[in-house]
Structure formats: structure tokens, C-alpha cells
Amino acid sequence: xxxxxxxxxALQEKFPQVTPRASLDHEAVNVPAGEVLAVLQFLRDDRAxxxxxxxxxxxxxxxxxxxxxxxxxxxxxxNHGYIRVAVNCPDDGAPAVPSASGLWAGANWHERxxxxxxxxxxxxxxxLRRILMWDGYPHFPLRxxxxxxxxxxxxxxxxxxxxxxxxxxxxxxVGGPFVAAPGEINLTExxxxxxxxxxxxxxxxPTQR
Amino acid sequence: MATEFSFPDTxxxxxxxxxxxxxxxxPSHPSTHGVLRLQFELDGEIVxxxxxVIGYLHRGDEKIAENMTYNQFVPYTDRLDYLAPLANNMxxxxxxxxxxxxxxxxxxxxxxxxxxxMARISAHLLGLGAFGIDTGAWTVFMYxxxxxxxxxxxxxxxxxxxxxxxxxxxxxxxxxVPEGWTGRVNAFCDxxxxxxxxxxxLLTRNKIFxxxxxxxxxxxxxxxxxxxxxxxxxxxxxxxxxxxxxxxxSGYEQYEFDIPVGTKGDSYDRYLVRGExxxxxxxxxxxxxxxxxxxxxxxxxxxxxxxxxxxxxxxxMEELIQNFMLVTEGPQMPPGEVYFEAENPKGALGFYVxxxxxxxxxxxxxxxxxxxxxxxLPKLCVGSMVSDVVxxxxxxxxxxxxxxx
Numbered sequence: 001x002x003x004x005x006x007x008x009x010a011l012q013e014k015f016p017q018v019t020p021r022a023s024l025d026h027e028a029v030n031v032p033a034g035e036v037l038a039v040l041q042f043l044r045d046d047r048a049x050x051x052x053x054x055x056x057x058x059x060x061x062x063x064x065x066x067x068x069x070x071x072x073x074x075x076x077x078x079n080h081g082y083i084r085v086a087v088n089c090p091d092d093g094a095p096a097v098p099s100a101s102g103l104w105a106g107a108n109w110h111e112r113x114x115x116x117x118x119x120x121x122x123x124x125x126x127x128l129r130r131i132l133m134w135d136g137y138p139h140f141p142l143r144x145x146x147x148x149x150x151x152x153x154x155x156x157x158x159x160x161x162x163x164x165x166x167x168x169x170x171x172x173x174v175g176g177p178f179v180a181a182p183g184e185i186n187l188t189e190x191x192x193x194x195x196x197x198x199x200x201x202x203x204x205x206p207t208q209r
Numbered sequence: 210m211a212t213e214f215s216f217p218d219t220x221x222x223x224x225x226x227x228x229x230x231x232x233x234x235x236p237s238h239p240s241t242h243g244v245l246r247l248q249f250e251l252d253g254e255i256v257x258x259x260x261x262v263i264g265y266l267h268r269g270d271e272k273i274a275e276n277m278t279y280n281q282f283v284p285y286t287d288r289l290d291y292l293a294p295l296a297n298n299m300x301x302x303x304x305x306x307x308x309x310x311x312x313x314x315x316x317x318x319x320x321x322x323x324x325x326x327m328a329r330i331s332a333h334l335l336g337l338g339a340f341g342i343d344t345g346a347w348t349v350f351m352y353x354x355x356x357x358x359x360x361x362x363x364x365x366x367x368x369x370x371x372x373x374x375x376x377x378x379x380x381x382x383x384x385x386v387p388e389g390w391t392g393r394v395n396a397f398c399d400x401x402x403x404x405x406x407x408x409x410x411l412l413t414r415n416k417i418f419x420x421x422x423x424x425x426x427x428x429x430x431x432x433x434x435x436x437x438x439x440x441x442x443x444x445x446x447x448x449x450x451x452x453x454x455x456x457x458x459s460g461y462e463q464y465e466f467d468i469p470v471g472t473k474g475d476s477y478d479r480y481l482v483r484g485e486x487x488x489x490x491x492x493x494x495x496x497x498x499x500x501x502x503x504x505x506x507x508x509x510x511x512x513x514x515x516x517x518x519x520x521x522x523x524x525x526m527e528e529l530i531q532n533f534m535l536v537t538e539g540p541q542m543p544p545g546e547v548y549f550e551a552e553n554p555k556g557a558l559g560f561y562v563x564x565x566x567x568x569x570x571x572x573x574x575x576x577x578x579x580x581x582x583x584x585x586l587p588k589l590c591v592g593s594m595v596s597d598v599v600x601x602x603x604x605x606x607x608x609x610x611x612x613x614x
Contacts, residue, residue, distance in 0.1 A: 022545065022546075023545070023546060023547075024307065024308060024310070024543075024545040024546065024547045025307055025547045025548065025549070026548060028546075050434055051434055051437060051450075052437050053437060053439075053550065053557065053559060053576060053581075054548075054559055054561065054574065054576040056561060056574040056576075058563055058571070058572045059572070071561070071574075073548055073559070073561065073576075075550075077434060077448060077450045080455040080456050082548060084546075084548065104435050104436075104437065105432070105435040105436050105584075105585075105588070106435060106436040106437035106438075106581060106584055106585075108584065109580065109581070109583075109584040110437075110581075113580075117271075130264075131263060131264060132263065132264035132267040132613060132614075133264060133267070134264070141269060141272055142271060142272055146272075148272060148273075148276050179277065179278050179537065179538055179539050179568050179569055180537040180538055
């Protein structure tokens, strides 16, 4: 534990704005968006965290500020330790952080996926396109305001659409989480069906935001 | 013919420019192993640009995970790398157990290691068979699938399912091993080793196979690390990183096994690494069975996480309430975040769990090894022939179910 704690201390000496982050397992730090590349480079070059295992993001829900946190996990192939680097995106409406694809070539796809799912822009990314969803898809599915049932969307190929009239339709289903809300007395409101995202006469179909 | 053919002089050839051709390989192409599409730009038969198009199998597993309890997500992990569901179940279970600060007993750990290594053999056998077909060796596939079938029989006996096992549960297992099962696993290993030698013997010194793979798709050590490759693909490039050794979990530190490492990083090395890993897996399985621990096979103190046994639910009030709470509200987890990676057949499968407390994860990120392993394709394929791309894909041994999630 002492060897890993030393990394945070060393980081804080070099970058005073770095703060330790609460974590149940590995060492973790919070880094301001402006310094993230310098911190990652320091960790890679001076602390032998040479393997970027993962880049992802967390959406802390609409209305929460900061809303988006980008999380990097680094691993050292020599010391065999992990470190978690978290960056809060400064702007909740148009979240953006600098791209780490100049440091690790593998960051390219991870950042494309994070952009695809959360709409977080990675500044300086060579090719920031969608990766799992198709090009031109209008939503960011892993955002908390995106309903589990999905949103009706036209298909990407105009020719197919003209010919068939097909579109990606939302799944009419009971919305998640499929779990009873704890501590509620009123069972109708507590049970999973209360979060129904399907539509009927009483409830309109969710439309595009 | 009236005029004789003569080669044009070289100066004229240099000026002769061919048009670049664009070629789409996949999404349903036998050698893309699933629904992967490669968008090539070709100069003759040389690949000048390769753009992998993924996402055809995207199911939104991470979104689904945010909308159900931790226990309910276990079957979804089967469908990530569907060639080694037992290993996925285990990785997910350990990640959530880390969040709950839960220790599982030695017997549970041993069974998990045993099943994970069996899954590794099964996954590598399929990888090998498919690689063989890609490079023109059909026979390997027939042999390796015969062996896989035997493994599936054992899985079926253990879990009730051949394919989607959902065996590891958070805090334990679905059930204990059946009577005499470990003996049958042992017997499988005994007969498997000579057959494995026979299967590998069909490829290792096979002239055609070597012509297709030696020096094809070479990944340097630096590139392998820069692209975040893990598993046999990383070790094939000479980086001896194996989480079972370097970051032991589930009691892997008790077992003796070697980590095969390649020297050149080409497709042939990746094949050799997989072959050797199967031998090492058999070694581990033998050791697990030799010192198979007794005792409980689930964490007995995890009453708010692990479902009580059915006979107790039907007879005891306390257990009935417990089961009801588990089903309706889910296992109650403390707030916090954990990241756990397990050494799966395809590489390091990671789960990043962010909890705000309660029975549902706030965010569950799946770090899929196949996704990272494929990200090197745009670099790896450039400059090779289209037919070599087939060999490269076979040697990377990826699963789209995991890549697209």
C-alpha cells in the first residue's frame, strides 16, 4: 500500500491540483481536465504505468454538476499495479477532455466508444467517429436521460428507408431498473412496473429530445 | 498469335498507376469470425488502409446492467465471450465481491479456477480450429471440436447448460460439483494431453501452415503495449504479462504453471502461445483436483448477497424473507468503485463497477479484451495481402459478442 500511496504524493508534488479519489481497491486520483495529459504522461514515463487498460466515463445524472467524469485505468506491466485517473468534464452541456491517443495508440478506440456512448468530445483525437452505433446516430445511449427502452430513430441508409420505411423503433417494455424501490410503503409505486417506459393511452410514447 | 508477348520496360511500369480499390470484408464473412466488417482500401492485393467497422452485435449490455440488480446481470456475462462463459461469470463475480468486500471460501475459489481453466481449453480449442480453417487446415477443426464436445458434456453435468452456464454467482456458485465429477475431469485431462499433441502436431511443423503464419502480422512489443493488447496476443509479442501470475486472484498463486511467451510476435507465435497455454491449463486443473479443498462452496456470511438454498426458503421464514429481498431489491452494496480484471482466454476481461449503494450498479463498464485486441487492426493489416488478413484475424482470436457488448 505504501508503494502505491507514494504515487499520489509524487503526483501531488508535481501537480498540486491533483487530489486523492475515494476508491475501494486501487489507488485513484482526481485530475483537472487541463492537466490530464501531463499526469498520464508522467505516470507512463516516470512511474511505469505503461498499459492503458481502459478509458470510460460515468454520467452522474442530469442536473448534477459536474455531470460527466472520464475515468482512465492504467496498469504497469513491470510493477503490476493499477491506478485510476478520474477527470471531471468542466462543461456539463458540451463535455470535453483532451485526447490521450497521442500517448497510447489504444486510447483511440476507447475514446471513440466513450464519445459514442456519452457524447464526450476528446480534443485532438485523430478520428472521433462513432464506433458501436452507426454514423449519424443522434443520441448518446449511456447517458442517464436516454431511456432503457430506446428512442425511435431513422435507419442510417436512406435507400433502405425509402424502400422499406423501416426504422429503429424503441422496445415497448417495462423500463428498468427491474428492482423494487426500497423503503416505499406504496407498493404500486415501489414495484418495477412503476418505471414503465412503454406507452399506452394514458402515457405517451417518449419522443426524441 | 501474331505478336509475341514482351514485358513492358520498367520505366513505363513506374508511371503506370493503378486505381485504389475499396473492398468490404464482412459483416458476414466466414473468416471474420462473427459480425466484423473490414473496410479495405487496396492497391492490387496489398492492403493500404483498413478500417474495422464494429458494433453489429452491440446489445447495450452496460445500459442493461444499470437497470437490473447485480445478481440479475450474471447471465448477461455469459454472452460476452460466449466461448468461455465460465471465465466471464467468475470475473464478474469477483469484481462485485470486491465491491462487497466479500471473501469466498477455498472450495469455491478452487472450483472457479478449475472451471475457468476448462473454459480456457475450450476457447483455445475453438480458436485453434477456426485458425486452422482460416489457413486451410480443416482437420484440426474436427479434432478440436471433438474435444470441446467432451468439455461441454462436463459443463452440462456441472451447470445444467452446455453453453451459457451462469455458474459463478456473487458470493459463491450456482451449486457444488456433482459426485465424481472431478474424477471425470481428471480422466478428460489424461486422454486430452496425447490428443492435444496430435492436434498441435498437425500444425506446428506443417509447411503450409508455417508459410501462412510465420512472419505474418508481426506485432512489436511496444505496439502490443501501446494498443492495450492482453492475453495470448500480448504474450505472443514477448511481454510476459499474465494476471494469473502477476495479480493473482481466486487462489491462482497456489498453483504451479508457466507463462509461454513468444519471441517474434507473428501469427505463428500467437498460435504457439495458445497451444502451450492449453498444456499449462491441464497442469493447473490437475493440481486443483489433487488438493481439492472441502468446506462450504459459497460465502456463508453473505446472507444479504447470496441466495439461500431452495429447501431453506420453503421451510424457514428468515430465509424466505431474505430471498424475497434479494429478488425484489437486489443485494445491497456499499457505495464506491472497484475495477477488477481477470485473465480470460482472450485477454484481460475487466469490470469497472461504480456503486451508489443499493442493489443496482450506477455504472458497469466492461473492458473487453477483444475490443482492445482488434483496435490494432488498422495498423496491423496495412501492407499485407488480403489473404494474409485472414490469417491475422485467425491468430488474433477475438469474439464479437465481447467486442461489441
